[in-house]
Each structure stands twice: as structure tokens, then as C-alpha cells.
Amino acid sequence: MAAIMMDVKNLTTYYKTRMDEKVCSVDDVSFILEDGKSLGIAGESGCGKSTLAMSAMGYYFPPLHYESGSISIDGKEITNLSPDTIRKTVLGSDVAYIPQAAMNALNPTRKIIRFIEDVLEAHGSALSKNEVRNLSRERFGILNLPEKTLDQYAVELSGGMKQRTIIAISTILNPKVLIADEPSSALDVSSQKIVIRLLHDLMEKGFVRSMLFITHELPLLFNVTDDIMVMYAGEIVERGTAREMVFDPIMPYSKGLMNSIIVPEEGTRGHVLQAIPGAPPNLKQRPRGCRFAERCRYAEAACFSQTITEHPAGEGRYYRCRLDEARLRELYKEQEENARKFPLISNTYVDDDIGGIKIEGGQHE
Numbered sequence: 621m622a623a624i625m626m627d628v629k630n631l632t633t634y635y636k637t638r639m640d641e642k643v644c645s646v647d648d649v650s651f652i653l654e655d656g657k658s659l660g661i662a663g664e665s666g667c668g669k670s671t672l673a674m675s676a677m678g679y680y681f682p683p684l685h686y687e688s689g690s691i692s693i694d695g696k697e698i699t700n701l702s703p704d705t706i707r708k709t710v711l712g713s714d715v716a717y718i719p720q721a722a723m724n725a726l727n728p729t730r731k732i733i734r735f736i737e738d739v740l741e742a743h744g745s746a747l748s749k750n751e752v753r754n755l756s757r758e759r760f761g762i763l764n765l766p767e768k769t770l771d772q773y774a775v776e777l778s779g780g781m782k783q784r785t786i787i788a789i790s791t792i793l794n795p796k797v798l799i800a801d802e803p804s805s806a807l808d809v810s811s812q813k814i815v816i817r818l819l820h821d822l823m824e825k826g827f828v829r830s831m832l833f834i835t836h837e838l839p840l841l842f843n844v845t846d847d848i849m850v851m852y853a854g855e856i857v858e859r860g861t862a863r864e865m866v867f868d869p870i871m872p873y874s875k876g877l878m879n880s881i882i883v884p885e886e887g888t889r890g891h892v893l894q895a896i897p898g899a900p901p902n903l904k905q906r907p908r909g910c911r912f913a914e915r916c917r918y919a920e921a922a923c924f925s926q927t928i929t930e931h932p933a934g935e936g937r938y939y940r941c942r943l944d945e946a947r948l949r950e951l952y953k954e955q956e957e958n959a960r961k962f963p964l965i966s967n968t969y970v971d972d973d974i975g976g977i978k979i980e981g982g983q984h985e
């Protein structure tokens with residue numbers, strides 16, 4: 621096994637609202653990220669993906685609070701470091717973060733080169749102005765950005781250029797872990813592809829050692845990351861390789877999530893698409909039993925009360941469900957057969973080809 625770049629153990633964090641309520645958005649989460657690997661985090665809106673990304677940096681400020689658990693980066697424990705120490709010695713160099721909607725975060729009154737100077741200065745860099753420019757020119761070149769970008773303002777850049785500029789600024793210190801939270805969601809499809817390819821290039825060239833990539837767009841994760849974790853209501857409910865998670869998910873929520881999207885890959889022809897009914901639970905009250913039970917078509921009475929633990933399912937793979945893998949597979953088989961026989965009852969959508977997606981069946985017919 622490669623060296624572990626990020627090791628998160630039993631991490632629990634919560635928001636404290638103005639009404640003094642606790643919203644537990646990351647609940648007892650554990651995962652590892654190896655050197656040279658990329659890990660995707662998928663899940664519906666509000667499942668805690670961004671909160672996990674922020675929590676994993678060990679940098680908390682109200683309303684987000686740390687409750688328990690540990691985080692280490694390349695063997696360095698960062699859990700109990702003060703925010704000031706984290707800012708000076710961890711952010712940017714150990715962990716770099718591209719926040720959701722980062723494109724709007726660049727101060728419009730400052731030239732791009734100033735942001736890079738700020739990052740280097742905050743980390744005690746002794747580089748001269750010339751050296752900073754040379755370093756920036758080289759890094760911007762790798763990201764297909766012309767040198768003149770350094771002397772421009774954010775408003776002068778297109779969406780794709782702005783996002784690449786943010787990636788260049790965030791990774792200027794060669795972070796061990798890059799956390800990219802929906803880095804391409806605001807871009808058109810061709811700019812998305814460019815951004816993803818460039819993130820890969822940065823990893824291949826060793827400027828970034830490992831990456832956590834968050835997105836709603838599951839087909840995107842399949843092409844971007846080695847592994848995928850599915851998050852639901854503050855918990856990790858399954859982890860596996862990208863291929864396993866897309867083509868062979870085990871846990872009913874992952875199965876539902878993967879069944880509700882189209883993966884334009886060989887083997888998905890005739891793939892049956894189904895929506896997941898309902899919405900995730902309110903995290904102000906930690907639900908008892910399985911958090912997915914209210915929406916799970918296979919739920920039994922015990923699912924609502926029993927504590928659900930993780931089951932191992934092969935190397936590096938695990939899922940969270942009361943039922944064992946063999947039983948779940950039987951249930952999926954029955955369900956798929958029923959969906960094909962009775963598409964109207966199953967509210968089922970069928971794509972008839974890889975290229976053109978035809979939506980049929982269910983109440984839309």
C-alpha cells in the first residue's frame with residue numbers, strides 16, 4: 621500500500637445555529653487517502669460533503685465546531701492544532717482547498733499575482749518578487765494560462781480561466797492533499813473537461829500528491845477519481861473503486877444514487893434509471909437506526925432502531941446496511957426484473973442508447 625496522505629478517524633463535527641441547535645453534518649466519519657490517489661465524494665445536496673471537506677482540514681470557526689476524532693496528514697497529527705498554527709503550517713502546504721463557488725471569491729480590485737504573493741508571504745516564503753513571478757509563470761503555464769494573466773484582474777478572465785487561476789493559486793505550495801469542492805460545476809462541459817484534465821496533470825507532475833474531489837455529477841467522478849465514497853446524512857455509507865461504485869454498488873442508497881444517473885460507458889446500455897423518493901433527514905435530530913430507512917424500499921422494522929455498522933466487502937471496500945451483500949443482490953435482481961415488467965408502476969426511466977438519452981415510462985409517458 622502507498623503512503624497515507626490523509627487519515628481521518630471517527631471525525632464528528634457540527635454546526636451550532638443561532639437558536640443554539642446542533643446540526644451534526646459529519647458524524648463519526650473515517651477514511652484514508654493514499655499518496656498518488658484521488659478519492660471522490662458523492663451524495664445529494666445537504667449530505668455533508670462540503671462540511672466534511674472543511675472539517676478534514678482541521679480548521680474550524682463558528683458556526684462549525686469540532687466534537688471528536690482525529691486527522692493526520694502524511695503522518696502529522698493536526699487535530700488539536702490552534703487555528704493560527706493550522707493557517708500558517710497546514711493550509712496551502714499540507715492541505716489546499718478549492719471551496720465551492722471559489723470563482724466568486726477573488727477580490728476584483730487586486731491583480732492575480734498579488735494573491736500568489738499573499739499565499740507565499742503567509743507561509744514565510746523568502747522568495748524575491750522576481751522569483752515569485754518565475755514560479756507563477758511556470759505554474760500558470762502548466763495550467764495553460766498565459767503569463768499576462770498574472771497582471772490581470774479577476775473580472776477580465778473567462779469562467780474557465782478564473783477556475784484555472786484559482787487552482788494555480790491554491791496549489792502553488794505543492795500540497796500533499798488538494799480538496800476540490802465542485803471545482804467544475806459552474807463551467808460549461810468543455811471547460812469542465814479541461815479543468816479535470818489539468819488537475820490530473822498537476823497530480824501526475826507531482827505538484828499535488830493526492831486529491832479529494834467533490835461533485836454532484838457522478839458520471840464525472842467515474843472519469844476523475846480512483847475511488848468513490850458515498851455520503852448520506854453526515855455518514856459515509858459506502859466506499860469502493862470508481863468502477864465498483866458506478867457499476868456494482870452494494871448499499872441501497874448508493875444503488876439508488878447510481879441508478880438515478882446516466883454513465884455514458886460501455887455496459888450501461890439499457891440501464892434502468894430510477895428516482896430516489898423523499899429527501900434526506902434533518903440533521904438537527906440524529907435519526908435512530910439506518911438514516912436512509914425512511915426512503916429505502918427494502919427497509920424492515922429493525923432498520924429503524926438498530927445501530928448500523930460498516931460491513932467489509934473486499935479490499936478497501938465497505939458498506940453500511942443491516943442486510944448482507946448476497947441478500948441485497950437478490951433484492952436488486954428482483955427489483956430490476958419488476959421494473960422491466962412493470963415500468964409504469966416502478967416509475968422507471970430507460971435510456972435506449974449510450975449517445976442519445978431517451979426518457980420513457982413512469983408518469984411522464
Ligand SMILES: Nc1ncnc2c1ncn2[C@@H]1O[C@H](COP(=O)(O)OP(=O)(O)OP(=O)(O)O)[C@@H](O)[C@H]1O
Pocket residue numbers: 635636637643645663664665666667668669670671672683720836903
Ligand atoms: N452554517 C450552517 N449552519 C447550520 N447548518 C448548516 C450550515 N451550513 C451547512 N449546514 C447544514 O449542514 C448539512 C450539510 O451541508 P453541506 O453544505 O456540507 O452539504 P453538501 O453535501 O456540501 O451540499 P451541496 O451538495 O448542496 O453543496 C446540511 O444539512 C446543511 O443544512
Ligand code: SF4
Pocket residue numbers: 871872873910911912913914916917918919920923928940941942943
Ligand atoms: S439498513 Fe435497512 S433501511 Fe438501511 S439501507 Fe439497509 S435495508 Fe435499507
Ligand SMILES: [Mg+2]
Pocket residue numbers: 669670671720801
Ligand atoms: Mg457542498
